[in-house]
Amino acid sequence: MLPLVATQALEVIPAMTNRIRVLIAKPGLDGHDRGAKVIARALRDAGMEVIYTGLRQTPEMIAEAALQEDADLVGLSILSGAHMTLVPRVLQQMRQQGLAEIPLVVGGIIPPDDAVALKALGVAEVFGPGTPTTEVIAFVQRAAGARP
Amino acid sequence: MELAELIIAGDRRAIARGISLVESQAPAARELVAALYPHAGRAHIVGITGAPGVGKSTLVNALALDYRRRGARVGIVAVDPSSPFSGGAILGDRIRMRDLAGDPGVFVRSMASRGNLGGLARATVDAVTVLDAAGFETILVETVGAGQAEVEIAQAAHTVAVVQVPGMGDDIQAIKAGLLEIADVLVVNKGDQDGADQAVAVLEAMLSLAPPRVGPSGDAWTPPVLKAIATQGAGIAPLAQAIAEHAAYLERSGQGQQNDQARAARELHQAVREALWERFLAQAGSELAAAVQRVRDRQIDPYTAAEQLLRDAEP
Ligand code: B12
Ligand SMILES: Nc1nc2c(ncn2[C@@H]2O[C@H](COP(=O)(O)OP(=O)(O)OP(=O)(O)O)[C@@H](O)[C@H]2O)c(=O)[nH]1
Numbered sequence: 108m109l110p111l112v113a114t115q116a117l118e119v120i121p122a123m124t125n126r127i128r129v130l131i132a133k134p135g136l137d138g139h140d141r142g143a144k145v146i147a148r149a150l151r152d153a154g155m156e157v158i159y160t161g162l163r164q165t166p167e168m169i170a171e172a173a174l175q176e177d178a179d180l181v182g183l184s185i186l187s188g189a190h191m192t193l194v195p196r197v198l199q200q201m202r203q204q205g206l207a208e209i210p211l212v213v214g215g216i217i218p219p220d221d222a223v224a225l226k227a228l229g230v231a232e233v234f235g236p237g238t239p240t241t242e243v244i245a246f247v248q249r250a251a252g253a254r255p
Numbered sequence: 256m257e258l259a260e261l262i263i264a265g266d267r268r269a270i271a272r273g274i275s276l277v278e279s280q281a282p283a284a285r286e287l288v289a290a291l292y293p294h295a296g297r298a299h300i301v302g303i304t305g306a307p308g309v310g311k312s313t314l315v316n317a318l319a320l321d322y323r324r325r326g327a328r329v330g331i332v333a334v335d336p337s338s339p340f341s342g343g344a345i346l347g348d349r350i351r352m353r354d355l356a357g358d359p360g361v362f363v364r365s366m367a368s369r370g371n372l373g374g375l376a377r378a379t380v381d382a383v384t385v386l387d388a389a390g391f392e393t394i395l396v397e398t399v400g401a402g403q404a405e406v407e408i409a410q411a412a413h414t415v416a417v418v419q420v421p422g423m424g425d426d427i428q429a430i431k432a433g434l435l436e437i438a439d440v441l442v443v444n445k446g447d448q449d450g451a452d453q454a455v456a457v458l459e460a461m462l463s464l465a466p467p468r469v470g471p472s473g474d475a476w477t478p479p480v481l482k483a484i485a486t487q488g489a490g491i492a493p494l495a496q497a498i499a500e501h502a503a504y505l506e507r508s509g510q511g512q513q514n515d516q517a518r519a520a521r522e523l524h525q526a527v528r529e530a531l532w533e534r535f536l537a538q539a540g541s542e543l544a545a546a547v548q549r550v551r552d553r554q555i556d557p558y559t560a561a562e563q564l565l566r567d568a569e570p
């Protein structure tokens with residue numbers, strides 16, 4: 108039986124190459140990780156490879172992970188209210204690592220005014236509570252697919 | 256500068272892009288491997304394998320810290336399974352490797368198995384070549400949570416550490432056939448839990464029953480069984496020591512050369528198989544599809560059909 112399975116795998120793999128790689132990170136001291144996990148699972152089920160960094164990531168750690176993992180898109184989940192300090196620092200670290208062209212999206216509890224401000228700073232999109240995961244998937248496919 | 260040159264110069268962005276390229280299996284990936292191959296072969300490659308959740312990632316984190324204290328640059332490839340349904344994956348090994356952040360002497364890369372069944376991804380060996388050519392002296396490869404059959408790591412690594420935890424009882428018996436045979440070093444992790452010393456004793460007893468492993472020079476290697484608490488960094492220096500001793504044994508006994516020969520043969524054979532398969536598909540893809548139908552309808556058996564297809568495809 109085993110050789111048969113191996114042949115199947117051989118045939119399946121060409122279609123499995125070039126997957127979208129997304130880094131999902133939780134910056135700061137925020138312990139709310141349900142949203143991040145929901146999004147990670149949804150993106151996986153849409154066929155993407157999701158690197159989940161876990162909690163308490165510094166902006167430096169996030170940019171470094173994005174670089175090493177060659178992420179096509181970086182997503183932050185912030186429900187702590189600290190987004191206006193954390194997000195600009197992540198953007199700055201990503202620029203410093205030469206990753207300015209990699210889209211950064213933010214989800215969680217982000218008041219509308221702050222969402223506007225974050226987008227002006229270079230955030231590609233902001234997703235609040237209740238966002239259908241289909242919407243996130245469609246956005247990520249578009250934004251990550253556009254990368255050279 | 257070309258990608259290969261940047262990788263050899265240690266450029267981290269280039270290393271990351273290079274690994275993505277070899278994962279894509281695009282024609283350019285072969286060119287990259289070709290350019291890097293002569294520059295690789297210097298690193299000591301250490302495989303870390305064992306059942307899901309035994310603490311492989313935590314151990315890799317602790318081990319890498321130990322190597323860093325002694326100055327060796329450490330490359331890490333951590334493989335997690337792809338979903339057979341969507342083809343996607345959640346790669347979570349990094350969660351346990353946060354102590355390695357911010358150190359330019361470490362490079363951590365997560366990798367999805369992408370349908371490969373042996374505990375690694377098909378491109379894992381090529382990713383290791385990228386890190387090796389980039390100058391990482393020690394490369395740690397974490398497999399997917401492995402049972403008895405996922406023993407591909409034995410071919411990919413110079414030294415394999417098999418990780419167990421206390422209280423596996425009969426499960427320890429079960430690994431006899433697969434993982435135990437490929438272990439160069441055995442680790443009983445979670446040594447802070449009950450039954451660790453018992454687990455060490457059971458493994459030692461099982462090893463004493465195994466035939467001695469004798470290298471070409473007549474030198475024998477007996478896999479040591481070590482206790483560790485990865486979360487506390489306990490037992491890590493002895494583990495690094497055991498891995499170094501195994502590396503020295505490979506050198507001294509001639510076993511390393513023999514393994515390298517077997518590895519080269521396997522890699523070449525696999526490359527030939529894949530190239531033949533691709534050529535065959537390009538030439539006889541439609542006939543193949545038709546033959547599948549006939550096999551399904553039991554008009555012909557797969558063996559005879561294969562013979563016919565190959566005969567017809569011959570130039
Ligand atoms: C559940 C919950 C908790 C749980 C968390 C469990 C866990 N492991 O996640 C517990 C009880 C532990 C908790 C604790 C606290 N909580 Co609380 N908690 C909530 C609650 C009720 C729901 C959050 C949730 O899980 N939602 C479900 C998920 C699926 O939704 P989501 O995270 O919003 O994610 C969606 C979108 O935002 C978006 N998204 C999110 N992340 C990302 C990332 C990417 C990349 C993308 C694309 C999209 C995306 O997509 C998701 C799907 O739609 C919210 C209130 C609320 N209604 O949001 C308060 C809330 C977040 N908590 C709050 C507070 C204050 C706290 C505490 C400080 C309370 C305290 N004083 O002890 C502590 C702090 C804990 C800590 N260490 O950080 C406040 C935050 C206030 C603020 N930001 O200004 C809130 C808003 C409640 C409130 N109205 O005051 N909390
Ligand atoms: N008590 C105890 N827990 C440990 C030890 N080492 C690891 N763990 C815990 O075991 C859990 C799994 O650890 P990981 O390092 O993720 O295990 P893994 O083998 O890499 O898991 P997979 O990659 O999913 O197969 C985590 O909660 C760790 O904190 C240890 O020495 N003692």
Ligand SMILES: [Mg+2]
Nearest residue numbers: 311312348397
């Ligand atoms: Mg792991």
